Amino acid sequence: MDGVLHVLTAADLDAVCRPWTCVSRSFPGMVSPEQRPLAKDRAIYQGEPVAIVLARSRATAEDALERIEVAWNELPAVASLSRALDSDAPLVHPDLKSNLSWQTDIKTELADVTFAKAALVVSERLVFARKTGVPLESRGVLADYDATMGSLLVHISHQMPHQLQLHLADFLNLAPVDVRVVCNDVGGAFGIKMHVYQDEIAVCAASKLVGRPVKFIADRIESLISDVHAREHIIEARMALDDSGKILGFDVDDIQGLGAYSVFPRSSITEAMSALRAVGGPYRFDNYHASLRAVLQNKTMTGQYRSVGHPIACVMTESLIDIAARKRNEDPLELRRRNFVRADELPWVSPQGARMVDLSHERCLDKMIELIDLTALRLQIDAMRAESRIVGLGFASFLEFTATGAAGYGRAEIQVASIDTVVVTLEPSGEVRAQCSASEIGQGIQQGLTQIVADAVGVRAENVRVFLGDTAAAPHGGGAWSSRGAAITGEAAWGAGRRLREQIIATAAALLQASAAELDIRRGRIVDIASGADRIGLDEIARIATFHGYDLPDGTSPQLTASHQYGREADPFLPTNGIQASLVEIERDTGIVRLLKHWVVGDCGRVINPLLVDEQIRGGVIQGIGEALFECCRYDEHGQFTSGSLADYLLPMAVEMPDIVVGHVETPYSGSLLGAKGAGEAGTCGAAAAVLNAVNDALAPFDARVSALPVTPVSVLYALGVITDATIQ
């Protein structure tokens, strides 16, 4: 066809690209078969790339795609999570014995006895539907292999340029230093863009094979069907309490849907393990039992997505708390307060082995009560109920582990960096340039780092430029994941900035024949530390040091670049906390849930930029609301994806969203200088639980309850007994 250059299949790419397999030391024995860029002989899920057309335009390539004839032989598929482990279920991969990828069972010694003897045991079965991230900009890649240099330049919408650099070098048999990955503005990511995607590897392999630049931009249908999905779980959860209403323990059985493979490199199972680590997070309890079965399906892979696993832990914990409070006929906030891990008990190690430090559950609750004016709000709700309105108020205390340290993936033998390095330079103009191994994915970390560097050096923020997301521009580091920017990259930026400040002052002291101890940098100028008297500008020092070194005293050797590498070995998962509240009204006629208002009190340690933190929280809440009420990746029983457009995949839209009030408590992390912790995922962590509790509070007077996300109008009316047949046709 005119304009079509190549049509490639798995056999073609085998020549330049080796297959890969997800292996994690943390999940020994996990079953996840080998993957390659294009399906070979057998496609496992709808959305798996089968062939590539390289053409001069996307339109021509789509014309050519229509002329590819695949001799499909339709095989039975398993989509349903509850069916995947049945003995007669079709096998996702024919060579395997079953669809079970991995299972684990974690139990404290006295768990069984505790549940047997408890004064009260409450339980709930919770079903979580798959959702996905839907970043505004879809995934996209432009790969350019240079055969003369043996080098590969990749522009890609991705969160972890350095991580991808290692994988590309490995798969395509290149030296890592010859692979440059550039991630400029990525247009949102939410965890969706931290995985290895078959189509992206195929594009890079195709460039190496044909020796010319190759571009692929996923359209919205391709995004919805191939971006990792997340959060498909069926959970049976129990909580034991003594007769004074103190929590004794949790017992959780989790079945998690992985899709066709455990996603490379981090493994889909990380989500479930993250959830199980955070169960009961805000509360003090001694006994714990969790069992997990991670299951393969003929569906798109699931993977890490904003607040990885925590919303599941939060929904189950906070549902059980509200159920227990109702059983005990007490205020759910009192039950929470009684059981919080108190500030004076810290540090405390949870039964899951997580070290809890620098938390503020009680203060966050106090602040929330003040923020919502609880007494007045409860009267208002009574008045609305007196008018026959179906209204509910729900709370969710949350605990989220952020800014994962070295032990997280290090011990799993997965090459994911938890460190960051920042290199700062005083430019000849007196401006400061910072090169960072973090990535800007729309979360605003570029601005946060700008402020940190400016404060550390002593210059105005407008005179600092921060560069991110390019393997050629910064040493190896983590990129954007696990709300790590402020807590890890920020700490590196602070360290580098302070070092540069000392170096500049040393040069200034030599030039001014003063003692370094007498000098300071303020607003880009060297001043006398005591009087504040102006001595010289940084621009002048930079100019002399760069162009007129002979004007400096002998032996000065000015150093205008400083770097700092920071990683955290202690506290592999940095805990943060907060509480959310949601006020909802259920439309009696239609079962539709209307969101009246939402509140968040979060403690992310030191807040560096309040505007960015607040808006991150708001955006996160909206995604949590999506999880609670709207978003769902639906499949039919044959594994056919039925949510392939934004008309079918319901995103939360502005009109339906409530006002979101945000408050802060600041408990700095005691293990770092800045004291910052993760902030960007906190909104998502607790929002779905707060909304679900609000819906169930509204339904409680009718003895009705919903326990599947998203809550749909059909499920609400079914719970209310208004419609009796909720079977989807």
Place this chain on the structure above:
Amino acid sequence: MKPARFGYARPETLGEALALLAKHGSDAAILAGGQSLMPMLNLRMATPAILIDINDIPDLDTIADRNNQIIVGARVRHNDALHSPLLTASNSLLIHALPSVAHAAIRNRGTLGGSLALADPAAELPACAVCLGAEIAVVSQRGERVIPASDFFQGLYATALEPDEMITRVAFPLLDATWHVGFDEVARRSGDFAIAALALAVKVVDHRITECRIAFAGVENHARRLPEVETALTGSLIADLPVRGAASEVLTNVLEPLEEGQYPTSYRRYLAQVLLDRLLARISRQVHT
């Protein structure tokens, strides 16, 4: 999501457009507002050989008052209809329904004729046209036909329109002051396609329903009148709750709800009853104040 290659023509007269339609027939697609056609092209669900862009043809976007009818041109944009003084002054059902049609940006481009020709089962305007007994004028080189709305819609995305025909105008009867109209819709999010919507017109004399017109959108595979339900209501007092309950029973028996992925048919049946009750109650309140 790039369309297959297509030809493009932008005729300046109706005659030229009809000649093109006569030549290309079902290989042609008419481009007016493009709010459904463009996505269908990009998804390659539609692969016409030629697009006939009718945006330069004069006189297709007028709204006029003639012979106790309001004549709305096929290319009238939804927002122009919504803000039309003539439609507003006559309290047209369209004024009640149009705010539910998608979002403002779509209403700026989308057209009446486009919506009717597509016959999406969840679209609001076909239900309005059926409810009001509108007459849809279609034209081809073979001449003009005027098709009653209830004959025009024939099934899921299926109409009486022949491949060489295009809609030119729609005549909506002007209703006198004894008629009360209402429109209501249930959708998960503002601007979404209706899960269920109802266009209702009732003639009330001395608090009694003397005539009644009911058409749903989103519930069945195309908009149609429901004579059994209309009969159940006619003759009764507008405020008569038992009659309303009986009509609701009839409604649930005559509906054949769409079987579509997300919602069980029981939900659509239930919503249809809710909407009928809501609108009758609303009109009853109007009558009694």
